[in-house]
Amino acid sequence: MSKHNAIIEELVTANRILAHEGIVDSFGHVSARHPNRKDRYLLSRARAPERIEADDIMEFTLEGEPVDARGRKPYLERFIHGALYEARPEITSVVHNHSPGTIPFGVTGKRLKPLLHMCASIGHDVPVWDSQKKFRDTDLLVSSMAMGRDLAKLVGKGRSALMRGHGAVVVGTSVRQAVWIAIYLELNAKLQMQAMAMGAVKFLTKGEIDAIIGRQKSFSYNRAWENWCIRAGRKMQELDEG
Amino acid sequence: MSKHNAIIEELVTANRILAHEGIVDSFGHVSARHPNRKDRYLLSRARAPERIEADDIMEFTLEGEPVDARGRKPYLERFIHGALYEARPEITSVVHNHSPGTIPFGVTGKRLKPLLHMCASIGHDVPVWDSQKKFRDTDLLVSSMAMGRDLAKLVGKGRSALMRGHGAVVVGTSVRQAVWIAIYLELNAKLQMQAMAMGAVKFLTKGEIDAIIGRQKSFSYNRAWENWCIRAGRKMQELDEG
Amino acid sequence: MSKHNAIIEELVTANRILAHEGIVDSFGHVSARHPNRKDRYLLSRARAPERIEADDIMEFTLEGEPVDARGRKPYLERFIHGALYEARPEITSVVHNHSPGTIPFGVTGKRLKPLLHMCASIGHDVPVWDSQKKFRDTDLLVSSMAMGRDLAKLVGKGRSALMRGHGAVVVGTSVRQAVWIAIYLELNAKLQMQAMAMGAVKFLTKGEIDAIIGRQKSFSYNRAWENWCIRAGRKMQELDEG
């Protein structure tokens, strides 16, 4: 299979996994940078993630222009993806979701921080982007490159961020890593809410987070990916990870 | 298919979706205004929503009289529907449910308010109707037009209301919109309980709610509807939405 | 089908429903008084409720003696059932379970009270039985008629009671009613925990509880029963409820 087709398959699987694991409902999306053109990305047409098939995957310029739409209607919020690929040359996948655990953190300003070793992947800090601050009363959707770039600026060099009253965004150097981070961001949020209700929380130390991130490789992601694939009714494909 | 049959299919699907998404258990109901007669509505006979089929859908006058019962026993609480169609000429669908997240708000008087963008659809304010106030010690069921009208008066021009010790009611300009609001009312309730336990909550602003409501069209509802249909084992029908 | 066989079918279904709805896990049981002999009851051999079949149902004297064991090992805690049938001639079904929502109430002494109309069926008051009080350090199991009678005394004329560190017990005038009460006891517990975390709770009034209990008839139970049967993969049987 060509690299291009392999990434499309990977995206279909990623959408199904995110839906099956409760990270997206009828909304939310996951993209990949085009394997041959750094200035393009691949993202489904506007459709519920649980339903997405290979023919739904469209190609976009970083500005969000569809390359060959063929009547397919894109997600309004595709600018999240383009702005992050523009700002972060090293990343190759972006997830935007509204997973339930992340919402209470976004609207209370309580800081999400990793407390479980698998969740170190969310990064040292998970900042909160509030569209009110710069764009005032909007429908909260990231519907322009200006909004996308403002969000990307807040993400900075991080791995994840929350969006007040809206959801979260996650970046990765592979689709599997981005999906991993999105899933464990949600788990950390749920556990942190419970822990905070019990008392003072001992979060992972800076050194622990660095040590864990330094160790997490495709081997870890693949172990979970194999499992998530089967749960979501998808076949795991072998990737050339060289 | 005739408009009448299309609405019946739509109602069967709506019942199955509400059951599958955990908004109704063995109780609760969804109705539609008759497509050809403004003074009639369509609602299932008394049966668990998960089990409802096309032959269960009955026709009622706004006063709650069955037009052609053929031995089918109606819901005792059909007056909720008639009173809302009477008071609100523009609405064409009503959901009454007992979804678990809404109950704690109804019995504590804490105000439910939208905090997530998809939940703006519940409206600026979700008032609580307490049958005690006017009808004293009852079995809490809305079993007369007098009770239905009192509830409809509280709903006013709103999109949703809670009923103390009982559940919620939601109105829409289409079956799909009413189902959407009922589902996101439940999600907002769950998230708001969690957020309130963490600290002060930044709800959506008035301007944000207006902006979101102004944007939400059948396209949004259909994206979710397609997904909910398949989850509930139902085929999505194309509606003439002109 | 004979009344005896009908009750056995009803008990198998009740076990499957309680398992499917999360009221029992691998433990917990439901019994029925013998339809022809007031001094006997029917209860499964010691087996997980989700697995029980007609041949597992045994007959016992009120003292807990198996009438025809045929090698089947009875539940150690069958004395709960016998003692309640002895104390309450009008009841014909008993459920004993460890549903998760009821446990926190049993160990904190916070009083469970109905706050949702369908939950009025649990009765005005849900007392807590603590085996420590009379029997000191035991394995908490109700393993003798002395313990069963002490529990039955606490239940009094009520419909449900909690057991500290152990679970709950529920009585009904039919298997369907007892299952209903057990399911809505669990729901009330979950909702009450959430409501109490939010603020002062307005419970159902005494008059409301009486009005609801006065109205709940086999028609209500049957609507839910039909739904629960199908979910649990069981056929609903028509009962002669005359």
Added chain:
Amino acid sequence: MSKHNAIIEELVTANRILAHEGIVDSFGHVSARHPNRKDRYLLSRARAPERIEADDIMEFTLEGEPVDARGRKPYLERFIHGALYEARPEITSVVHNHSPGTIPFGVTGKRLKPLLHMCASIGHDVPVWDSQKKFRDTDLLVSSMAMGRDLAKLVGKGRSALMRGHGAVVVGTSVRQAVWIAIYLELNAKLQMQAMAMGAVKFLTKGEIDAIIGRQKSFSYNRAWENWCIRAGRKMQELDEG
């Protein structure tokens, strides 16, 4: 079937049950001491528990050396198992997991204690191991015998322990007992969080815990095991428990 093959079947089933009951996700593992050699144990290659088959089960020395790897990659954290078998000659099974309820206790230092009779199996006390204390900033994984022995020392003569920011470990005198303890440890954690939010908790007394542990035999474990097997799609095997 040979004892060796029976234990391998038992381990496959244990992995599937732990996954199906939500005790492990894509990580976590369960081992058994070799039935014929006290200085060996059996544990899967590094794979998600839900996916494990008989050919995945490897044999290790207590030091964690694979006896016949045949290209299979072992779990990095196998040292947890070896160190516990070394320290506790009487145990024959170990579970290591990250079940969600246990994490908040590990990071807040609130003590988990049995409050429900089936949960007495977790033991009188559930200490918390913090790898920081002796090993400073690590990736939190138990990746050496030194770490494994430090953890085993904390477990002492107990039945379970938590690991800060990481998960839990459980030991048993049979695979079925270890699985039972892991499942009821998670249940106790969830219930204790809810109870603590409501008020002061009456835990099981020391005498009650001893009485329950004294009574729990393979008969209890088997009743649950039969049920868990079928839920997880596995056949229950008859064990020679003489």
